[in-house]
Amino acid sequence: MPAAQGQWEALLSDGVRRVSILGSTGSIGTQALDVVRKARKDAGQEVFRVVALAAGASNLKLLARQAVETRAELVATSGDADAAAQLADSISNLAGILDAGHYRPRIIHGPEAATRAAAVEDADLVLNGITGSIGLAPTLAALESNKLLALANKESLIAGGALIHQAVAASTHEDPLIPVDSEHSALAQALRSGSATEVDRLILTASGGPFRGRTREQLRGVKPADALAHPTWDMGLMVTTNSATMVNKALEVLEAHLLFGVELDRIDVVVHPQSVVHSMVQFTDGSTMAQASPPDMRLPIALGLGWPHRVPGAATPCDWSRATQWTFEPLDEDAFPAVRLIKEAAARGATAPAVYNAANEQAVLAFHAGRIGFLDIVDTVARVVEEHQVADDLTVKAVLEAERWARTRADQLLID
Numbered sequence: 001m002p003a004a005q006g007q008w009e010a011l012l013s014d015g016v017r018r019v020s021i022l023g024s025t026g027s028i029g030t031q032a033l034d035v036v037r038k039a040r041k042d043a044g045q046e047v048f049r050v051v052a053l054a055a056g057a058s059n060l061k062l063l064a065r066q067a068v069e070t071r072a073e074l075v076a077t078s079g080d081a082d083a084a085a086q087l088a089d090s091i092s093n094l095a096g097i098l099d100a101g102h103y104r105p106r107i108i109h110g111p112e113a114a115t116r117a118a119a120v121e122d123a124d125l126v127l128n129g130i131t132g133s134i135g136l137a138p139t140l141a142a143l144e145s146n147k148l149l150a151l152a153n154k155e156s157l158i159a160g161g162a163l164i165h166q167a168v169a170a171s172t173h174e175d176p177l178i179p180v181d182s183e184h185s186a187l188a189q190a191l192r193s194g195s196a197t198e199v200d201r202l203i204l205t206a207s208g209g210p211f212r213g214r215t216r217e218q219l220r221g222v223k224p225a226d227a228l229a230h231p232t233w234d235m236g237l238m239v240t241t242n243s244a245t246m247v248n249k250a251l252e253v254l255e256a257h258l259l260f261g262v263e264l265d266r267i268d269v270v271v272h273p274q275s276v277v278h279s280m281v282q283f284t285d286g287s288t289m290a291q292a293s294p295p296d297m298r299l300p301i302a303l304g305l306g307w308p309h310r311v312p313g314a315a316t317p318c319d320w321s322r323a324t325q326w327t328f329e330p331l332d333e334d335a336f337p338a339v340r341l342i343k344e345a346a347a348r349g350a351t352a353p354a355v356y357n358a359a360n361e362q363a364v365l366a367f368h369a370g371r372i373g374f375l376d377i378v379d380t381v382a383r384v385v386e387e388h389q390v391a392d393d394l395t396v397k398a399v400l401e402a403e404r405w406a407r408t409r410a411d412q413l414l415i416d
């Protein structure tokens with residue numbers, strides 16, 4: 001039997017997986033739909049059924065097209081009643097044109113819409129591809145309604161930390177939280193080869209972003225368009241900017257600690273400009289396991305949707321017949337202090353990581369609005385975290401209050 005055929009059988013052994021895709025119009029969401037489409041074609045039958053779609057309100061036409069294509073039962077927009085009406089019109093027009101005239105999904109709207117889509121009864125698995133810590137409520141809702149959660153929205157884990165651990169512990173699934181972030185998917189794959197006691201260190205790779213090799217002084221005048229010119233990945237604005245400041249890698253170090261329980265001082269970052277080795281696990285005997293594939297998020301997304309099974313043909317593998325070079329270099333923490341700063345924030349505990357992330361989200365938006373310079377982003381994060389009075393316990397209320405304070409304080413500092 002060909003390898004792929006056995007793999008399709010394994011993947012389909014529990015039946016078609018019903019998925020709710022949050023952030024469906026974004027980079028992760030649209031690639032998830034590529035995976036769903038291709039799996040159906042390659043397997044010759046439905047593999048993943050999209051039962052719910054959720055997005056913001058900036059691309060309602062695309063959301064409508066996705067709804068008609070997938071026939072999702074529930075379609076959610078974070079927009080207002082007008083946005084919902086516009087969405088319903090677009091769906092009904094398109095359904096008429098595309099011979100799906102009978103298709104009438106349930107349309108919901110408002111700030112809670114994605115959270116409701118995360119808890120939708122029909123779904124087995126929720127893919128959270130929303131940007132920002134606004135994704136925390138949907139993350140918790142997915143776990144609390146006992147879904148599998150394929151998590152790209154790292155900000156919810158940073159902000160929610162122990163709250164997410166509690167929700168994971170209460171789940172009846174052995175392993176409900178599946179990493180989709182490329183580095184963490186790589187680590188999860190490498191960790192399949194050894195037990196927790198064998199692990200010595202986790203090594204996260206970083207592309208180095210568009211400003212790799214520059215000194216702090218050389219970063220001073222860079223413009224938003226420069227920061228968005230990522231060398232290897234095509235992603236949304238927030239994560240792309242975070243790659244340029246190394247805040248993305250900082251969030252990912254803490255994400256790895258929260259996902260895999262390895263202490264922060266046993267997690268390293270190495271710059272690997274080709275983005276082919278997505279991360280590595282070093283074992284106690286000196287062996288290192290690395291996961292490698294050309295940069296394409298459809299691979300970790302597919303593994304997230306099919307976990308623990310691989311989706312055959314999800315992405316193109318490395319071409320070993322061609323000469324190639326992979327290089328590795330240390331992170332310059334003087335030019336890019338974000339990783340050191342998050343380790344300090346994590347040591348303060350409770351709400352400090354949520355504050356780090358919220359201040360960063362505000363600063364990134366201010367940078368793109370032309371209100372501040374590039375270096376002000378991480379400098380502001382550092383100041384806001386330093387001023388923060390950490391809450392004693394991590395509750396949803398404490399996180400929301402800390403975030404509200406951090407956003408206001410960051411905005412004040414950015415105006416001054």
Ligand SMILES: NC(=O)C1=CN([C@@H]2O[C@H](COP(=O)(O)OP(=O)(O)OC[C@H]3O[C@@H](n4cnc5c(N)ncnc54)[C@H](OP(=O)(O)O)[C@@H]3O)[C@@H](O)[C@H]2O)C=CC1
Pocket residue numbers: 022023024025026027028029054055056057058059060077078111114128129130131132134152153154155180181182233234235236237238239297
């Ligand atoms: N892109 C990538 O390759 C990678 C991304 N990630 C992580 O995945 C997450 C998504 O990133 P990315 O896809 O790049 O981001 P994008 O900006 O491309 O997409 C964000 C998506 O979230 C939607 N959205 C925004 N606000 C809400 C809301 N309140 N309710 C529901 N949906 C909302 C947007 O809708 P609308 O279109 O209407 O604005 C859009 O669909 C981030 O956490 C990022 O760090 C991790 C690894 C790789």
Ligand SMILES: CC(=O)[C@@H](O)[C@H](O)COP(=O)(O)O
Pocket residue numbers: 181182183205206207208209233239242243244248249297
């Ligand atoms: C694809 C992915 O997982 C991104 O989070 C990626 O890691 C960003 O690239 P950097 O390594 O430049 O942060």
Ligand SMILES: [Mn+2]
Pocket residue numbers: 181182183252
């Ligand atoms: Mn990543």
